[in-house]
Amino acid sequence: MFIVWGKKAVYKKLGFVADFCTICRCAQPFLVRRIGMAGHVYYITVGEGELVGYDRTCQACGTSYTADAARYQSMAKKQAPLAELMRKTFPGFAAYWADRLSLEEKVKSSPMLLAAEERKSLLREAFLVLSPSVEKRFASTHMDKEVGFAVLATIGLLLAVPALTRVVAPDQAEVAVLVAMAAGIVLVIWQIAVSGRRFMRRDVVPLLAKSLNPLRPKKEEVTAILAELKTHGHKIGSKLKVADLLDGLKPARVVLAA
Numbered sequence: 192m193f194i195v196w197g198k199k200a201v202y203k204k205l206g207f208v209a210d211f212c213t214i215c216r217c218a219q220p221f222l223v224r225r226i227g228m229a230g231h232v233y234y235i236t237v238g239e240g241e242l243v244g245y246d247r248t249c250q251a252c253g254t255s256y257t258a259d260a261a262r263y264q265s266m267a268k269k270q271a272p273l274a275e276l277m278r279k280t281f282p283g284f285a286a287y288w289a290d291r292l293s294l295e296e297k298v299k300s301s302p303m304l305l306a307a308e309e310r311k312s313l314l315r316e317a318f319l320v321l322s323p324s325v326e327k328r329f330a331s332t333h334m335d336k337e338v339g340f341a342v343l344a345t346i347g348l349l350l351a352v353p354a355l356t357r358v359v360a361p362d363q364a365e366v367a368v369l370v371a372m373a374a375g376i377v378l379v380i381w382q383i384a385v386s387g388r389r390f391m392r393r394d395v396v397p398l399l400a401k402s403l404n405p406l407r408p409k410k411e412e413v414t415a416i417l418a419e420l421k422t423h424g425h426k427i428g429s430k431l432k433v434a435d436l437l438d439g440l441k442p443a444r445v446v447l448a449a
């Protein structure tokens with residue numbers, strides 16, 4: 192008998208803390224999880240596995256970071272107002288993030304006066320924070336709802352076409368089914384092919400826009416960063432179209448100009 196076994200990551204929710212989010216550019220509530228690697232048989236694991244680390248996910252924007260659990264005084268079982276959460280879980284927040292918070296003040300008040308290197312590293316940082324989620328997305332084939340609709344449409348075609356052909360042109364039934372099948376396959380393949388760009392536009396661009404807009408990035412700056420990331424093998428550099436990113440940045444530019 193063939194037995195499926197191996198190791199798999201096991202996530203355990205530990206609680207909520209307050210910490211700094213690079214995408215939101217401020218303090219936010221986070222959910223902290225313990226990550227363990229446990230042996231599995233048919234993907235069923237027992238226990239929490241050997242500790243490999245922790246992650247924290249911003250409850251405002253959904254971005255995940257690796258976490259240092261020792262940083263927190265405690266973890267709250269439930270979400271609470273941010274000030275209360277900070278007092279209970281990370282009272283040293285202001286001191287720990289002092290340099291970063293003063294840099295964020297500069298970003299807010301005069302982003303164009305930041306030193307060139309400071310500005311470049313702040314811009315690049317947002318892409319690097321989001322890079323792991325892009326790597327994960329493109330590591331396997333994903334079905335979003337549009338791909339699901341294409342599969343349903345194909346099934347619908349394969350049911351409707353033979354029934355229709357039997358009535359209209361019974362001698363063409365086989366050809367009609369083959370044409371319907373080919374059309375369905377083309378539709379599904381096309382939707383899978385464009386789903387990557389859809390993910391970038393829908394899930395990545397809004398987060399990048401949120402983080403980059405306060406810096407009022409120029410087209411040349413984001414183009415150069417994407418090229419650099421692509422050279423270093425980051426998928427975000429090759430999968431993200433500059434035009435899609437600039438489209439996402441536009442609304443805030445209009446607000447800033449108003």
Ligand SMILES: [Zn+2]
Binds near residue numbers: 213252
């Ligand atoms: Zn956030």
